[in-house]
Amino acid sequence: MNTNNILIIGAGRSSSVLITYLLNAANELNAIVTVADSDLQLAQQKIDKHKNGIALKLDITNDLERNAAIANSTIVVSMLPAHMHLNVALDCLKYKKNLITASYISPEMKALDADVKKAGLLFINECGLDPGIDHISAMKIIDELHAQKAIITSFKSYCGGLVAPQSNDNPWGYKFSWNPRNVILAGQATAKYLLNGKIKYINYTNLFAEAEQLSIKKMGAFDVYANRDSLSYIVPYGITKAQTVIRGTMREKNYCKAWNVLVQLGLTDDSFVIDNVNKMRIVDFTHSFLRGISLQQFIKKCGYSATSETSKMIQWLDLESTAKLKIVSGSPAQILQSLLEVKWKLNKNDLDRIVMHHDFEYTLKGKKYNMQSSLARIGKNQTHTAMAETVGLPLAIATKLTLQGAFKKTTGVHLPILPVFYTPILNELHNVFGMEFNDVTTLIK
């Protein structure tokens, strides 16, 4: 029997648990695990001298290097940013390798479906946390409800990568447990969802201002805002009779109002680059977005009084500090990120938390029910974060199962919404890793 070569592309923050899992499973899978990254040291750190691990320096934009790495592999797990998957996917097609990612399916990826099927291959996408565990856990409930002939009338699903309550020591209730750039740019694409039977579009200008509050028993009070295109999941989920379908992002209570001030001010703008930033003071940067009024007056203009929590949260960021900025050049969003990476640093002893919450309404035998299904997970430490765990485990389990032939009959470009995917993944998350959703069903009328 030939040795399997699992190629993991990308050794960043969210890859640690994925890599550890697959290294631990290497013997069982008769596999070596190749971790490829542009930063060889980072790949070596993640392998940590494991006998089944190989660290590989890989420039993903170099066609020859990428081709060789993929040709040499048995299966590919791509942890690259979404827009960089396509070349990897094309190489996987060329060399007949299965592919697993945690990213949203792009139109280009979707367009490969027929070719992937024809080649007898399987590309599983959206198989991390969000998207990932949200699909997996929701679809199990949806299929169970449909099996009972229930009609799902409303589906809301929220997820957030947050800080653990015991490490929550700043007024924003937020620290970076994953790619900071994604946090800064969140919501810039117009969100689309279904509300009481009507399609709704909410643009960036209104998104954070109109965030709603969500209280989850034993977990706390959160802000939630609509995330990307919820409409595109209605048909794949089979919930075509639902009048409300919203997927959203969760932040600690009060976060969204304060973030909205930064959005309105223009600090999250990523459309142009400012040069010689390191010659500017933080206050100069901030004031370049103000015209004739102070930051405090701007906050007031956004609707928040000087004594409001929002105002305190903005003040805490020290945006009028006379200290110099540290990056050389960057967009306003990149400059803001450089400031928040200091303020929102996950410190050595800090733990992160992920929270996921589904809210269903359905009718069954003439009665109307609400069902809530919630998961919270706290990280073990700075490396084994809840984020790295919940992104990495579904990917790792899907990789293992693909290698073991569990999905042999399924080909094409997929989300993990079929029982063949979600059943064994959820079982292992639950039985081996103790990841358990807390479900509460209530009769409404």
Place this chain on the structure above:
Amino acid sequence: MNTNNILIIGAGRSSSVLITYLLNAANELNAIVTVADSDLQLAQQKIDKHKNGIALKLDITNDLERNAAIANSTIVVSMLPAHMHLNVALDCLKYKKNLITASYISPEMKALDADVKKAGLLFINECGLDPGIDHISAMKIIDELHAQKAIITSFKSYCGGLVAPQSNDNPWGYKFSWNPRNVILAGQATAKYLLNGKIKYINYTNLFAEAEQLSIKKMGAFDVYANRDSLSYIVPYGITKAQTVIRGTMREKNYCKAWNVLVQLGLTDDSFVIDNVNKMRIVDFTHSFLRGISLQQFIKKCGYSATSETSKMIQWLDLESTAKLKIVSGSPAQILQSLLEVKWKLNKNDLDRIVMHHDFEYTLKGKKYNMQSSLARIGKNQTHTAMAETVGLPLAIATKLTLQGAFKKTTGVHLPILPVFYTPILNELHNVFGMEFNDVTTLIK
């Protein structure tokens, strides 16, 4: 002497006066004028059987067709949208042809400067109205002031393509006299300018809300908002001691507040496409951007009462009409455009107007002055609009002068800000076409 072949690419709305001018000058220039467009009929209409004119069907994305047309020409005038000039410019380099455009110089165009110089060629850009006559007229004043040893401390420059007062019969004071898509998407790039010595950035969310009012004697009351990157003109204009530098766009009074409501609502969003639009009613489209409140309530939320002019202007658009939409699919911006093309149609007997206004402050021999320089121009009819005239004439004159060798010593990628360009262009605009700026200088202190 060989016959010159002037190739004009693009026979749209703004090309009519340009084409007529060059056809009329054809004998003097020993030239034929080739008008190339993807729509052959449109090109033929513009030529109107003139003996020196040739209409050419040209698919600009077809490399062979574009190569042949440019290889056959003596000089090229590109009226394409800005992002389509680059291939034309590269062909002009390859076949050694001079190039004239009315578009902003893109970074890619700018990067060709050394190659254009090396080839002994001249590419004149930003040579229409705005950009174009604004540069030409401002630079004449700036050079004259500098010759007197004046120090320019403030420069504000505004321009608008508007409707003539006698045709102004709708509450917006606006009808389309040029590319409607540019009007709908105006301002989406963050504006940058200098105000009292400080760099200011103003994002789309705030741009129209913070429009200022400008009153010009004998011309009327206008709204003005900052346009694109004013900072990039400080060095080319040589006004490095100015504390305020703003280039802006002009609309009739009240326009910006009402437009801001459409921006805030999300109707100018061009980032996603809605399908099956022709099955929707206008009211459904509008309400898909409202969440739990009526349009009237949204207007109020934006800060305008039910009896305000703003409210009336929005109501006049009939955005809650139960009529069906007519386009099949499109972005919100495209759908809004389809509605406004009906509402803001320049009717058969309507005339348009362009207004330009420069406002300088300078110190001279210890005294401080304000100088205002204004131009208004009313169109002749629907084809010979003020917009087509003021965009077309500078382009046409620059083309003629280039063919006549007036710029022989100047090579590279240019704006028309050197005296060699602006002096003869302004002279002809003034002496032949009666285009005259009204200048008023006032002693401030």
